[in-house]
Amino acid sequence: MGKATATRTLKNFNPRAMEIFREVVRMGSVTSAAKKAGLGQPAASRLIAQFEQDVGFELFHRDKGRLTLSPDGLLLYDEVVRALDNIARVRILASDIAEFRSGQLRIVAPPSLLEGFLSEIAADFLKLYPKVRLTLESGGVDTVKAMIASRAVDAGFVKLPLERTDLTAESILECGTTCVIPAQHELAQAKSVDAVALRNVPLILLGLGSSSRAQVEAAFATAGVVPTVLVETHTIGSACALAARGVGIAIVNHALASAYVRDQIILRPFVPDIRQDYAFVTADPTPSRLAKAFLECCKASLLNK
Amino acid sequence: MGKATATRTLKNFNPRAMEIFREVVRMGSVTSAAKKAGLGQPAASRLIAQFEQDVGFELFHRDKGRLTLSPDGLLLYDEVVRALDNIARVRILASDIAEFRSGQLRIVAPPSLLEGFLSEIAADFLKLYPKVRLTLESGGVDTVKAMIASRAVDAGFVKLPLERTDLTAESILECGTTCVIPAQHELAQAKSVDAVALRNVPLILLGLGSSSRAQVEAAFATAGVVPTVLVETHTIGSACALAARGVGIAIVNHALASAYVRDQIILRPFVPDIRQDYAFVTADPTPSRLAKAFLECCKASLLNK
DNA sequence: CTATTCCATGCTAAATGCGCATATGAAGAT
DNA sequence: ATCTTCATATGCGCATTTAGCATGGAATAG
Numbered sequence: 001m002g003k004a005t006a007t008r009t010l011k012n013f014n015p016r017a018m019e020i021f022r023e024v025v026r027m028g029s030v031t032s033a034a035k036k037a038g039l040g041q042p043a044a045s046r047l048i049a050q051f052e053q054d055v056g057f058e059l060f061h062r063d064k065g066r067l068t069l070s071p072d073g074l075l076l077y078d079e080v081v082r083a084l085d086n087i088a089r090v091r092i093l094a095s096d097i098a099e100f101r102s103g104q105l106r107i108v109a110p111p112s113l114l115e116g117f118l119s120e121i122a123a124d125f126l127k128l129y130p131k132v133r134l135t136l137e138s139g140g141v142d143t144v145k146a147m148i149a150s151r152a153v154d155a156g157f158v159k160l161p162l163e164r165t166d167l168t169a170e171s172i173l174e175c176g177t178t179c180v181i182p183a184q185h186e187l188a189q190a191k192s193v194d195a196v197a198l199r200n201v202p203l204i205l206l207g208l209g210s211s212s213r214a215q216v217e218a219a220f221a222t223a224g225v226v227p228t229v230l231v232e233t234h235t236i237g238s239a240c241a242l243a244a245r246g247v248g249i250a251i252v253n254h255a256l257a258s259a260y261v262r263d264q265i266i267l268r269p270f271v272p273d274i275r276q277d278y279a280f281v282t283a284d285p286t287p288s289r290l291a292k293a294f295l296e297c298c299k300a301s302l303l304n305k
Numbered sequence: 306m307g308k309a310t311a312t313r314t315l316k317n318f319n320p321r322a323m324e325i326f327r328e329v330v331r332m333g334s335v336t337s338a339a340k341k342a343g344l345g346q347p348a349a350s351r352l353i354a355q356f357e358q359d360v361g362f363e364l365f366h367r368d369k370g371r372l373t374l375s376p377d378g379l380l381l382y383d384e385v386v387r388a389l390d391n392i393a394r395v396r397i398l399a400s401d402i403a404e405f406r407s408g409q410l411r412i413v414a415p416p417s418l419l420e421g422f423l424s425e426i427a428a429d430f431l432k433l434y435p436k437v438r439l440t441l442e443s444g445g446v447d448t449v450k451a452m453i454a455s456r457a458v459d460a461g462f463v464k465l466p467l468e469r470t471d472l473t474a475e476s477i478l479e480c481g482t483t484c485v486i487p488a489q490h491e492l493a494q495a496k497s498v499d500a501v502a503l504r505n506v507p508l509i510l511l512g513l514g515s516s517s518r519a520q521v522e523a524a525f526a527t528a529g530v531v532p533t534v535l536v537e538t539h540t541i542g543s544a545c546a547l548a549a550r551g552v553g554i555a556i557v558n559h560a561l562a563s564a565y566v567r568d569q570i571i572l573r574p575f576v577p578d579i580r581q582d583y584a585f586v587t588a589d590p591t592p593s594r595l596a597k598a599f600l601e602c603c604k605a606s607l608l609n610k
Numbered sequence: 611c612t613a614t615t616c617c618a619t620g621c622t623a624a625a626t627g628c629g630c631a632t633a634t635g636a637a638g639a640t
Numbered sequence: 641a642t643c644t645t646c647a648t649a650t651g652c653g654c655a656t657t658t659a660g661c662a663t664g665g666a667a668t669a670g
């Protein structure tokens with residue numbers, strides 16, 4: 001019996017019944033209420049009858065074939081409306097969440113990425129999901145990894161290899177290394193550029209990522225060329241700006257440089273091909289939907305380039 | 306399609322699914338949540354899956370065979386709990402109404418009734434249904450009828466005949482007329498008392514109800530006796546009190562006098578039998594459940610006398 | 611390596627819900 | 641007075657849904 005009661009109580013307070021109840025009160029008749037609720041009159045009649053049995057008293061007086069709200073029903077009515085409104089709010093909130101009109105997303109990346117294409121992608125993302133509160137953090141490689149691992153942020157961008165087992169990475173951008181050459185420079189005619197071609201050519205190198213810088217140095221060493229490093233800088237933007245002013249040739253990540261191409265500079269592949277792989281990294285192997293959406297946004301943005 | 310959507314939206318936000326969702330969050334596992342909700346684990350699993358499909362996003366991450374609440378799910382959770390609480394409140398309120406722990410009841414009656422047994426019945430009623438807000442009004446016969454008809458009150462007590470077609474009456478108390486005799490009075494020995502026996506006996510009469518007073522007068526006239534009206538009063542209580550002090554003999558409604566019997570007085574039937582019929586009167590042929598309950602209370606109280 | 615725990619799914623039986631048709635009762639029209 | 645109309649209630653059959661049982665797969669503990 002106790003179980004039967006429990007089961008009943010769960011089943012009985014069907015929102016449909018409450019909904020029909022509300023409509024009947026509003027419309028004044030079962031027939032019109034049923035029509036408004038999109039079902040037939042018999043169904044509505046039965047729902048009302050069932051609901052009355054559930055609550056344990058008459059919601060309506062059957063007065064000459066018409067239904068009139070009873071005082072008891074009136075007492076219940078307000079509370080029913082409140083409950084239905086709250087259910088509606090759940091539905092609205094669910095829809096908001098589903099369509100990214102709610103929630104927040106924190107992303108971290110090295111400054112070079114933020115400065116370049118990430119800000120553009122962020123703009124695209126916010127255009128798609130305007131209600132999302134997006135936070136962009138920047139930090140060095142290790143800081144980025146630490147922030148992701150500690151879940152201070154939802155996701156981040158890191159150059160591979162990751163060398164950590166507690167993080168999940170999805171490669172989003174694999175590209176070679178490029179020489180940023182002033183348009184009037186003689187090497188601008190070359191199809192590609194190698195270390196030998198750069199002998200005695202003033203270079204602009206980035207000191208940031210140990211791995212990529214080391215690989216560039218290694219390429220020169222292999223070719224037996226001592227690089228003429230005129231400027232060491234720390235951002236792709238400044239490297240490209242220097243190249244554009246004819247200071248020298250910058251050797252940078254191809255994709256990142258793409259964001260800075262202007263009339264004054266052209267890009268030529270550097271050989272040997274030094275692959276640089278950036279990944280979208282999360283602490284959780286199954287990132288939040290917003291993070292996924294951001295990732296999709298990145299991919300879409302990169303495809304268009 | 307449109308209809309399908311409408312049906313879906315109605316059906317989908319099944320409280321069961323929300324309930325299971327809440328339990329899973331609270332318990333941390335589908336299995337325990339299912340057990341707590343009184344159904345099997347597969348059913349719960351399916352409900353969660355269906356609910357996720359309904360809301361349009363993942364409520365939980367399936368992480369190594371365990372379910373962990375997703376950030377999106379967390380966003381929804383509070384709102385779901387709120388909605389469920391409100392449904393619970395509807396259920397509680399319904400139960401309160403069904404068991405008379407809520408609501409209000411307004412009753413009107415002539416002062417003589419109120420003063421006598423009605424206050425006692427009201428006390429009984431409130432003992433049964435302590436949460437009901439009971440209002441007792443008093444008024445003259447026509448006032449009472451008007452208040453009932455205008456629905457300023459839920460029900461009232463009127464002496465029959467009612468002589469109105471817009472009111473519904475149920476007789477609750479039919480009794481004769483009684484002489485309230487001081488214990489030491491010689492007539493206290495008599496089995497019954499008629500007008501002749503009361504010749505030259507100081508009388509206490511009520512001037513209130515035209516019909517009953519007129520009937521008493523008529524009885525005397527028929528017997529050719531001129532009543533010796535020593536006191537005219539307006540309440541049964543005062544009439545009985547006067548009789549108790551030996552002022553005279555009161556001729557009053559039997560049932561109402563019963564409430565005032567004390568050592569000093571005894572009751573003897575007055576002949577001819579002047580029947581007085583009090584009724585429970587409502588404007589609506591189907592009175593509110595509280596009014597019905599009050600009526601039942603009256604009947605029970607009167608049966609015990 | 612096995613036992614246990616937990617979630618997901620295929621399958622079947624039962625319950626639920628809806629619509630259609632129809633009965634009943636009341637009010638209004640001819 | 642009878643008929644039409646309107647509104648609610650109910651019997652019946654079908655489609656959908658739901659629950660349970662049994663099973664499978666994956667991860668963890670011993």
